[in-house]
Amino acid sequence: MSRTVKMKVYRGEQNVGQFHEYDVSIDDGMVVLDVIHRIQATEAPDLACRWNCKAGKCGSCSAEVNGKPSLMCMTRMDTLPQDKIITVEPLKAFPHVRDLVTDVSWNYTVNKKIRPFKPRPKAADGTHRMYQYEVDRVQEFRKCIECYLCQNVCHALRNHGKHEEFAGPRFLARLASLEMHPLDSDDRIPFIKEGGGVGFCNITKCCTEVCPEHIHITDNAIIPLKERVADRYYDPIQMLFRVLTGNK
Amino acid sequence: MAQYTTHEFDVLVVGAGGAGLRAAIESAALGAKTAVVMKSLLGKAHTVMAEGGAAAALQNADDRDSWQTHFRDTMKGGKQLNFYRMAELHAKEAPDRIRELEEWGAVFDRTPNGLINQRNFGGHTYPRLAHVGDRTGLEMIRTLQDKVVHMAAEIFMEMTITHLLKNGNRIAGALAYSRVTGEFHLFKAKAIVLATGGGGKAFAITSNSWEYSGDGQALAWRSCAELLDMEFVQFHPTGMVWPLSVRGTLVTEGVRGEGGVLLNKDGRRFMFDYIPEAFRNDVAATEEEANQWVAEVAVGKRATVRRPPELLTRDVVARSIRAEVQAGRGSPHGGAFLDIASRRTAADIQRKLPSMYHQFKQLANVDITKEAMEVGPTCHYMMGGIRVEAETAMSTLPGLFAAGEVAAGLHGANRLGGNSLSDLLVFGRRAGWGRPSTRRRNPRFQPDQQEIEKAIADNLACFARKGGENPYTVHRELQDMMQDNVGIVRTESELKHALAKLDEFEKRVANLSVDGARAYNPGWNLAMDLRSMVVTSRAIAMAALERKESRGGHSRIDYPDYDKNFANVNHILSNKDGVMTLRAEPLPKVSDDLKQYVEEA
Structure with missing residues (x-):
């Protein structure tokens, strides 16, 4: 079953940027990282994020999802409030590089x-x-x-x-x-x-x-x-x- | 003139998984000025995903084991297509490489008398895999990472090599771009070690991450080094199948090593129906025998009966699951059930397989201590790759070395689980030694300036091109095409279709357009990686078309059996003026002292 969600993703370089809104159609079982990938493949091919294993084993895709520091690959969309816009932004304690990527x-x-x-x-x-x-x-x-x-x-x-x-x-x-x-x-x-x-x-x-x-x-x-x-x-x-x- | 930063090293290691890091440690220890370039951050390479363990005949869990038995198992699992000398070196040296990791701080699980514990795995006669729960790869990469940062090796993170540069028929350097800044870097080097892993990202259902685009195989082929046995791609029998977004994510063979069983939708333990003749004597004949084996190993005893058929080699298990699904006996989402809940206690499962427990709980809402998992084959590993010399890991291009998944020869037609982690260590170290002729006293060769300029122009062309295709669309279509036509079972017509399609993909990849700027632009990065994927995919399809038989990881519907005409040949792919050509070469003859351990295939 698919539904459409509103996502607010921080975009910009070296802390100069803003949230961009995307309406994304999602399927059952998707995690936040899947949604980011879908945005890349459809609307924003240059949306920067780190990821590797997509199974919670490499620790690359850290971000703040609805303000909570999380691994995007292990955060299921159906565990987030469904009536609110979901925000995804980079880790705050490290210097910003681009979009969701920080300098660690x-x-x-x-x-x-x-x-x-x-x-x-x-x-x-x-x-x-x-x-x-x-x-x-x-x-x-x-x-x-x-x-x-x-x-x-x-x-x-x-x-x-x-x-x-x-x-x-x-x-x-x-x-x-x-x-x-x-x-x-x-x-x-x-x-x-x-x-x-x-x-x-x-x-x-x-x-x-x-x-x-x-x-x-x-x-x-x-x-x-x-x-x-x-x-x-x-x-x-x-x-x-x-x-x-x-x-x- | 194009802008770039120049670096000079003795040895450039490309890739920072187990093989790359082990090569860098060795190279730096020998006093060579060493650089390691990697596409991701240090410590994130695919080795981190390896779960089950590293195979080495340490004799800690069962003193009947020996390097000769490990050699025999490796050859048998590889259907005797392995370069026997690599299998011999691997079996002999793996125990020392594992003990060396312990000396560097790795903390493996222990036997009751305080030694490195070993677990059972498919195709291994005895419990042989040194492991840490189900996160062995993480332990390995962290140990090597913490070692390498104290060596005289310079680390370049988030950098992709796009071109190897030659001087005549000699390696001279490589061109890279930084993913972070988008700027170019020229590395001049006397020797280059490719440790770039596989190319599973060319398939739709895969356990591989974005990095695994077959860069090393493509770089080597473009520079006229030879590739070997590219038809052999391992489809791991147990990937997740549901939810769709995690389809392909690996489920460790350790689940079966700890006693997990495969069931079809009728609850039948179907692996008993698929035991190949050659393995008939190696596995249990009845469920009772298989259950007794699990009962013995669960309490740490030496097994006195034969293993369950779930622990047959990966090629066999993957094909069996596929056959059950094809026959309409699959699980609801098109796989098989993998059940450990009814075999072991919840405490055992959480202790032995903690990351599997979390993975299923978080991603699929399945509690594996209570319910069965749904699993199906996923593209996992390439047995084929760059042809190397066993002792030195040098390719057919002087100065170019390869180790780990990107190299070929050790695993033959099918790799045994656990043999890749030990492969990384054994041949990573050998590649780091290199050959005396590439050592630091020798001169450095100058890359050709025009070649550098052309490489940079090639890399930037997609920014200037307007109206070309989106790299994500082309990638998705390439993955579907490879999955449908060059996947787990193959036929002549599909392979020919794939090769025709790859001609089209080559043109499409040369006509991509990329938006945005160069700094951290994944669309551009994918456009670069796609060039490698097309070359590597072509090598797989060409070799698969030529091998008119089924063996190991290569299954042909139109030639379902072994064929003795192919039993003793390897396929070599080379570059003739930019065109990929294939020839068959007879296997090296096994030395007399090892003959007793190999069987007719």
Whole structure:
């Protein structure tokens, strides 16, 4: 069964632009990305958007649908209010490029600052033994598809622009995946505190709410990292020990 | 004079899926100045979609496995058309490549004694696929991505290569445009590694994304490198069929590996009716035997009986589903039912197949822990591609290398699930080594200035042209034409029709008009990609017409059986003054020490 919907899509370059209205005929089961593709194929062949897998696995097609940061490929049209115009606009926390595309290169810069995985030596039999119960929590963080929806909603980035001091939820989750990796032998706590800026997170859990992979970013990644930083730097006995030994 | 930015590298890697990233890591580790150019953002390539796992005879889940058995399975699955030397190197080296990923931070699922766990898959005798739930590709690409950013390799995102540039009969560089700015970039390089994946976007029902337009195959052919066995296209048996907007989206073979069964609308488990003679001894004879196998592997035991027939190779399963639908026994939306709900507990399903659970729940309103899925064949993978030398992954054009899906030879007539992820690692690394003659001490060759100017003019012509066709319309029609005439089953008349149509498409693609400006213009980007799709589609249709038999991924209604005249030949496609020509070449003879592992095909 097909019906016609009204869509308002942001069009323009480098934040100079406006919403364009399109009437689009849609079929059962279509997602927002299908509608964008239909607009491209019929009315606006140069409408810019990113996408790849169309199955919620690559994290390319992030946008704000009716104001909510979402993957367009996983947002079914029949889950949106049918009596209102549907708006689609680019992520707000990143510099605008064109139409629905933003410049997410800052994320790649942050990732590069994280020191690489440093495994402990292999066991005598040449293996790395790790047990499933040990890797479960790391695997949760490694489900991340880098859609950057969490970065987009985080107040520290979106409202306060702490891009220099704060790695954002995505990369705190990545740091957690290294810090809690049973084989990793690097000391990551100083970077989590300084480079990662874990203290900027005030635990509003907006990141967790928008995560399409349902990763418990705040509870399972960020809070434990905050605890590890607190243990190292703010535990009175540890502080005294540092003063006495001169260790950082 | 045309405007462009010039870059100079030793090695230019095109594509940033598993093969491209693995090649770049190797190349940079050897001290070569390396660039990686990709059409999307880093970490988004198609490898991320791979679900089931990477095949390697690690012997963690079943110590009866060995590289020889992996080699035998690969050859048997490929219907003995594989380049045996590639299958040999692949089987021998895959375990080290997987362990290397663990050394770089990958976190695979574990066996009870703490090693990398392995799951069963179609055509593999033993549980062999190292995996992470059903998101193995994501784990792989993230591991390689996080590795490559700390190597001396420069990353160029959202850039498309449109032309390879030569100096005489030697690779000299490539021309690219940035999708973001629309500006041109000239890469001078001593060696180029193509790792651009397949061309499934030429088909209407496909698991492939927009990127998979057969660029590498077309670039190579245009530069007079040879293509091999292009008729072999893999239609994965289980794509989603409903809703229509997700038709073709992949449903992992892992569902069947974990015990899922295929049923027709009458509830009959029809795969028992389609077991080919050659595989009769490899699969369960009765439902009881098949059920016992699932019961054993579900609790992590070594299987003592034979696998269910749902785990036959992909070509067989895809054809069987199609036959059931043709006979009027399909599911409501023209597929088959894939049922895991009645075989495993809801907790097992959510743990082993989490992304399938979410995919069906969100896109189709189906809870796979309670209901069966509807599935049908979807264009998934190209076994054919650029002809390469096994040891070095070099094509027939000096300095041009290819690895991963874009290269041919390893998989023969049909690829086993799980062999592509290990392929990327094994041959990506070998392509990154390259050949001593292409190493950094050698001179760089100068691309021809006129060639560069002409390439840029070609790329921009569609902007100036008024009244030409819309690229989206031409693409849609090309997809329908290929699906109808060069799809899962083929006949001479349809293939001839397709070749005639491709002549028309070639003209239409040369006469497209594009609106708007160059910066991030998907209409223009599609117009560029369509040129590759037409070349790659032609190669598939030509080779399919010539192979008058059915084998692996190539099924002919008019020649439904194996033909011994085709059992030992590969099809080579070359470029004679811009015209595609085909010749048959005898397969390399299997070395004496490996003869015992191959069978008559």
